[in-house]
Amino acid sequence: KSLPKQSLPVNAVIFSPDGKTLITSTGSWKEVEKAGEVKLWDAETGKELANLQDHKVEVKGVALSSDGKTLVSHSSDGQIIVWDAKSRTKRIEMNQGTAVMSVSILPDNNTLVAGDMGGGLMLWDLTKGRKLARYAGHKKFIYFVTSSPDGSLVASASKDGSVKLWPAVAPSDSAPLNEIARVFPGGIWSLAVSPDAKTVAAGGAKGGVVLID
Numbered sequence: 001k002s003l004p005k006q007s008l009p010v011n012a013v014i015f016s017p018d019g020k021t022l023i024t025s026t027g028s029w030k031e032v033e034k035a036g037e038v039k040l041w042d043a044e045t046g047k048e049l050a051n052l053q054d055h056k057v058e059v060k061g062v063a064l065s066s067d068g069k070t071l072v073s074h075s076s077d078g079q080i081i082v083w084d085a086k087s088r089t090k091r092i093e094m095n096q097g098t099a100v101m102s103v104s105i106l107p108d109n110n111t112l113v114a115g116d117m118g119g120g121l122m123l124w125d126l127t128k129g130r131k132l133a134r135y136a137g138h139k140k141f142i143y144f145v146t147s148s149p150d151g152s153l154v155a156s157a158s159k160d161g162s163v164k165l166w167p168a169v170a171p172s173d174s175a176p177l178n179e180i181a182r183v184f185p186g187g188i189w190s191l192a193v194s195p196d197a198k199t200v201a202a203g204g205a206k207g208g209v210v211l212i213d
Contacts, residue, residue, distance in 0.1 A: 003046050008036060012061040016085070017068040019043060025073060027058030038062055038073045040088065050088040054081055060101060065109040070126060072112060074100035080114060082126050092129040096122055102144045106168060107151040113168075115142030121156050121166065135166055143189045148197035155200055157188035163202050163212065 008026040015022055022043045027036030036059030038052040058076040064085065065071075071083040076099040082091045099117040106113065111132065112124040119138040124131060138158035147154045147168065154166045190203035200212045 001046050003041055004048070006037070006039075008034060008058075011059070014062060014064055015043065016064060017066060021049065023062055023064060023071065025059040025062045027055075027060060027076070029058065029076075032058045032076050034058065036075065038071075038083075040085075052081075052083060052088065052090075054090060054093075055079060060099065061103065063103050063105050063112075065105045066107060067109050070105065070109060072103055072105060072126070074103050074114065076100075078116070080112070080124070082112075082129070092126075094124055094129045094131075096120070099141075101142050104146045104154070106147045106154070107149065111151075111168065113145050113147060113154045113156075115145040115156050115158075117141040119158060119160075121145065121154070121164075123154070123168070138162060138164065140187070143187055144191045146191050146193060148193045149195050150197060153193065153197060155191050155193055157191045157202060159187035159205075161187055163188060163191065163200060165200070 006026050008028050010024050010026050012025040020043055022041040025038050035056050040049040055075045060074050063072045069085055071085040074080045078096040078098050080094045084091050096116050100114050103114045110126050112126050114122050121135040121137040123133045138160050140159035142156050142158050144157045152168055154168050156164050186205040188202045189205050192201045203209050
């Protein structure tokens with residue numbers, strides 16, 4: 001089955017933990033000024049359940065907490081919106097100051113890591129909208145962020161070709177715990193941290209995949 005065609009490119013799709021709801025976000029880098037949408041769908045019937053229209057420009061993506069209660073959307077103007085996934089209402093709003101390229105909700109379901117176009121990496125308190133830390137990050141914009149399964153580390157991947165590992169709670173001037181420089185020329189587009197947090201998998205812009213211990 002197919003869902004109704006959207007007016008802008010669909011750049012993210014995620015399922016709720018119970019698999020009953022599908023969440024999509026839309027936006028086009030060619031038409032950044034056109035407001036993207038965040039929609040919730042019944043995964044079985046394909047019926048639209050909600051359209052969360054609070055972004056004014058391209059929506060870059062969405063993330064959902066592991067308990068299914070908190071939804072986060074982020075856009076090219078730096079806006080980050082925290083939604084109540086059950087009531088489908090806005091809880092709080094933050095702004096990172098430049099386009100937010102990737103976000104990940106840590107396993108505690110209360111902390112967000114967000115990587116931006118300026119190469120910055122920021123940790124946010126999702127309950128209060130408070131900035132917890134900002135790391136210098138990378139020399140070029142960040143493609144992807146994620147966290148270790150235990151929530152102790154966050155990982156970032158950049159167009160500069162490097163992967164960096166950071167403590168999940170630390171002062172803003174902290175140096176990365178580990179930096180793997182120039183993994184791929186052309187940039188790293190995707191990352192995953194193994195369950196034991198000992199290995200990072202990185203996918204490159206030109207088709208390469210490496211495992212880093």
